[in-house]
Amino acid sequence: MSTEVVVTIGGERRTAPSGTRIAELIDGERRRDTVAARLDGQIVDLGRAVTADATIELISANSPEGLEVIRHSTAHLMAQAVQSLFPGTQVTIGPVIEDGFYYDFAPPRPFTVDDLPKIEARMRELAKANLPVERLEEPREAAIERFRRMGENYKVEIIEHIPETVVSLYRQGDWIDLCRGPHVPSTGYLRAFKLTGVAGAYWRGDEHNPMLSRIYGTAFATREELEEHLKLMELARSRDHRKLGREMGLFIFDPVAPGSPFFLPRGAIIYNQLIEYVRRLYGRYGFEEVVTPQLYKNALWHTSGHWENFRENMFLTTDGENRGGELDYAFKPMNCPGHTYIYAAEKRSYRDLPLRIADFGRLHRAERSGTLHGLTRVRAMSQDDAHIFCTAGQVEEEIDLNLRMVRDVYGALGFERMEAKVATMPEKHMGDEAMWREHEATLGRALDRNGLAYELNPGEGAFYGPKIEIDVPDALKRRWQLATIQLDFNMPERFDLTYTTSAGTPARPVMIHRAILGSLERFIGVLLEHTGGVLPFWLAPEQVRVLSLSEKVEGYAREIAALIKDKGFRASADLRNEKLGFKVREAELAKVPYMAVVGEREAEARSVSLRMLRGAKNQAMSLDALIEMLKSEPLPS
RNA sequence: GCCCAUGUAGCUCAGUCGGUAGAGCACUUCCUUGGUAAGGAAGAGGUCACGGGUUCGAUUCCCGUCGUGGGCUCCA
Numbered sequence: 228m229s230t231e232v233v234v235t236i237g238g239e240r241r242t243a244p245s246g247t248r249i250a251e252l253i254d255g256e257r258r259r260d261t262v263a264a265r266l267d268g269q270i271v272d273l274g275r276a277v278t279a280d281a282t283i284e285l286i287s288a289n290s291p292e293g294l295e296v297i298r299h300s301t302a303h304l305m306a307q308a309v310q311s312l313f314p315g316t317q318v319t320i321g322p323v324i325e326d327g328f329y330y331d332f333a334p335p336r337p338f339t340v341d342d343l344p345k346i347e348a349r350m351r352e353l354a355k356a357n358l359p360v361e362r363l364e365e366p367r368e369a370a371i372e373r374f375r376r377m378g379e380n381y382k383v384e385i386i387e388h389i390p391e392t393v394v395s396l397y398r399q400g401d402w403i404d405l406c407r408g409p410h411v412p413s414t415g416y417l418r419a420f421k422l423t424g425v426a427g428a429y430w431r432g433d434e435h436n437p438m439l440s441r442i443y444g445t446a447f448a449t450r451e452e453l454e455e456h457l458k459l460m461e462l463a464r465s466r467d468h469r470k471l472g473r474e475m476g477l478f479i480f481d482p483v484a485p486g487s488p489f490f491l492p493r494g495a496i497i498y499n500q501l502i503e504y505v506r507r508l509y510g511r512y513g514f515e516e517v518v519t520p521q522l523y524k525n526a527l528w529h530t531s532g533h534w535e536n537f538r539e540n541m542f543l544t545t546d547g548e549n550r551g552g553e554l555d556y557a558f559k560p561m562n563c564p565g566h567t568y569i570y571a572a573e574k575r576s577y578r579d580l581p582l583r584i585a586d587f588g589r590l591h592r593a594e595r596s597g598t599l600h601g602l603t604r605v606r607a608m609s610q611d612d613a614h615i616f617c618t619a620g621q622v623e624e625e626i627d628l629n630l631r632m633v634r635d636v637y638g639a640l641g642f643e644r645m646e647a648k649v650a651t652m653p654e655k656h657m658g659d660e661a662m663w664r665e666h667e668a669t670l671g672r673a674l675d676r677n678g679l680a681y682e683l684n685p686g687e688g689a690f691y692g693p694k695i696e697i698d699v700p701d702a703l704k705r706r707w708q709l710a711t712i713q714l715d716f717n718m719p720e721r722f723d724l725t726y727t728t729s730a731g732t733p734a735r736p737v738m739i740h741r742a743i744l745g746s747l748e749r750f751i752g753v754l755l756e757h758t759g760g761v762l763p764f765w766l767a768p769e770q771v772r773v774l775s776l777s778e779k780v781e782g783y784a785r786e787i788a789a790l791i792k793d794k795g796f797r798a799s800a801d802l803r804n805e806k807l808g809f810k811v812r813e814a815e816l817a818k819v820p821y822m823a824v825v826g827e828r829e830a831e832a833r834s835v836s837l838r839m840l841r842g843a844k845n846q847a848m849s850l851d852a853l854i855e856m857l858k859s860e861p862l863p864s
Numbered sequence: 865g866c867c868c869a870u871g872u873a874g875c876u877c878a879g880u881c882g883g884u885a886g887a888g889c890a891c892u893u894c895c896u897u898g899g900u901a902a903g904g905a906a907g908a909g910g911u912c913a914c915g916g917g918u919u920c921g922a923u924u925c926c927c928g929u930c931g932u933g934g935g936c937u938c939c940a
Binding site: 340539826 | 867869896933
């Protein structure tokens, strides 16, 4: 008994026998470009049979959803290739990620990059064979039994965690995998892919679990798009802050101090300019700067809880008298415990609050060796750190104040792509839930007031309070957390901080940890990648370089460089015995925003020939005009 | 810390199927005095990361350590 169903497909209504597969409803022309379909809003395979009236939208290969299907199917193709090449390898999971996909395997031996070409070649063979990809449904128990027989213990574990009674499997050729789908109709749809790397990854991301072997790859609808993507990645690598730092002479690293940058004079200028900028804001926003000890006796860390929770990440030491004895001091990894002593140095009243204490103190953290990464992950750093002690009722105003500061700073530095998140109460937490929810709402309100969109990061708060995190992506699309605004109910408790209320009774202040730039080190790293090294004028280590054309004008070049310096700008003169083209090239590579070329013509007229960074047209101008131009360069507000 | 890769001159990289090393750029000196992204020549510069092992002989092969890179984990 065949009944008819009414299908709206691509906006067109038509009828078809019930049970017709979606693929059969698509014209030949469109079929090649269609990888899946949306059936009444749900993404499904083209092989899905239509058994009721429905609305169908086709998902083309180059749509975001289509791309996801292609990448997911490519991950399967890779798993199939891997299992045929390396018998005894178990599959685990293979999700789609931002720029591609990965698949985690449990192989007899870890994969190396040398394995990738082989796997890729097999994938191409399998794609060329154009194997149909079929969806099967199987009762949960039968599937568990099936994968157990296949020796796929990880899959068994996965299915055991699936609540549904029926699970879906996908088969291509003789290969079969548990998967929710959807997938492309056949492996021939997969034409543009590349395996990009191998890595170790723990099963379920937990380091107590076995380490699996992960292979990363990417896939696109067409080879052209794949090529374009690979080129883009190449370009991104040229903006790597580590490369720029070397080229621009900003900082170096040396194995004598792993994870600890040496800022060279030019890098130190950027570093100090950022600090100066934040200092100016401190004046405006009512922060007071302090200078606090680097080393504290362990007693402090016991009280603060760092000994218990953070010792793994601390550098422990001792003093000269106790050499050979126990390690009874530690370098501070954070400023907060020290600041509680400044708070407690006086009897505080509600009239003192909010108390905003800022500190550019140097922090040291014994980060695990495998995590170090240029300036973005270091062991020695300074933060534009501050702690605010306030009453519970002042929290919202304080959060708001800091978010206004965030907007000032990020706006001044041209970051538009910041992403705000509110990390909420974790399972292990102190204080009652009502208080948490109330403060989470406060954070959200403050974000709203500042027009900042945000996402929730459920359960990701610290045990002692919720926080706002601001992330910014780097050149390679890795996200880095810069600003944080963290509420802390714990530290005031541990250090027994109090203030006297207007009623004369003692009360516990709330502590807010916050940093806008985060660490100066990381911020500079991200800023370099963000700008490609072309920093705003006020941050440029060298703002003007005078390029002399020949020895004859050496005196004049020297003179005007001195004059520009005298006006408060960072300038130098390149008087070397080199051709102009060479000097221009070097100034360009050093990313000096203004190049003032002087030859005999200019010396005669007391002028310069100005060239702007990145080849903007050079123009003759008087010295006064140049100074005026420099003065008109915007400073951060 | 774990997995994979990697470590040769200040930088970027060749090279040695085991007989102690090269290039370009940078550096020094000389020539050249020039008009907007590399003028020319000469010179100097390396315990081939470090420590063991195998070998007549190790920079090369093996093991370990350290560093670096890509991930995992953690976090600013």
